[in-house]
Amino acid sequence: MPASLQKLAVDGAEMAAYFSVPEGDGPFPAVVVIHHAPGVDQFVREYADRLAGEGYAAAAPDLFHRITDEMVEQTGRSKRDQLSDPDIIADVNAAVDFLRCHARVDGERLGITGFCMGGRVVWLAAATNPYFKAAVPHYGGNIFVPWGAGEVAPFQLSDGINCPMLFHFGEVDANPSPDDMRRLDDELTRLGKPHRFYAYPGADHAFMNRYMPQRYHRTSAEMAWARTREFLAEHLLPVPVG
Numbered sequence: 001m002p003a004s005l006q007k008l009a010v011d012g013a014e015m016a017a018y019f020s021v022p023e024g025d026g027p028f029p030a031v032v033v034i035h036h037a038p039g040v041d042q043f044v045r046e047y048a049d050r051l052a053g054e055g056y057a058a059a060a061p062d063l064f065h066r067i068t069d070e071m072v073e074q075t076g077r078s079k080r081d082q083l084s085d086p087d088i089i090a091d092v093n094a095a096v097d098f099l100r101c102h103a104r105v106d107g108e109r110l111g112i113t114g115f116c117m118g119g120r121v122v123w124l125a126a127a128t129n130p131y132f133k134a135a136v137p138h139y140g141g142n143i144f145v146p147w148g149a150g151e152v153a154p155f156q157l158s159d160g161i162n163c164p165m166l167f168h169f170g171e172v173d174a175n176p177s178p179d180d181m182r183r184l185d186d187e188l189t190r191l192g193k194p195h196r197f198y199a200y201p202g203a204d205h206a207f208m209n210r211y212m213p214q215r216y217h218r219t220s221a222e223m224a225w226a227r228t229r230e231f232l233a234e235h236l237l238p239v240p241v242g
Helices: 042-053 069-075 085-101 117-128 154-160 178-191 218-236
Strands: 003-010 013-020 028-034 057-061 105-115 132-138 165-170 195-200
Touching: 003 042, 003 085, 013 042, 013 085, 028 042, 028 085, 028 117, 028 218, 042 057, 042 105, 057 085, 085 105, 085 117, 105 117, 105 218, 117 132, 117 154, 117 165, 132 218, 154 178, 165 178, 165 218, 178 195, 195 218
Parallel strands: 028 057, 028 105, 105 132, 132 165, 165 195
Antiparallel strands: 003 013, 013 057
């Protein structure tokens, strides 16, 4: 599977994005992969490669591209804590534009997935970008609060979600907690938004990440991956003819 580091234009600057694409000419369905607090690390790149192995072009944009190490040192705030929702939306939109214009991508079959803070971004992006046909957050917390210059929380934008959602929760996670899961579930149900929520027994936050052995929960991770594969295939892969 060919993989490369792309430079995407956003707000007059460049944003790096890890891009993994299946062998062949395509056009392939595509998935935007939103990183967790450590950034576009080995875990995120491997997940993009796994998606490429399933027949999807996968782009993982670096949402931290505006935030330097010097800014972290001067403010004492992590890169994640310096993100702003308007910037996040612009960055996701740039990734979508990149995929929709790529010769090997079918721009009408786009999905989005993410982990931890990336799960929150999935909710925000699904509510603000009309091109997604499937959304898969993994243990996305802080959906009820705005970030940075954002005026409203992703939760308040839920009516804008117009694609099916598959949400993976750790049953013993504190953020999002079981109460958060029920509140999110109730809201999507109230709005008539198609969704499937799964809580994995014994799983905590970051249960997908094998590079965090204190959190990794293999049984839950494998089950979540199998469900994600099925869900993306249902909504993004072409229907066989004959």
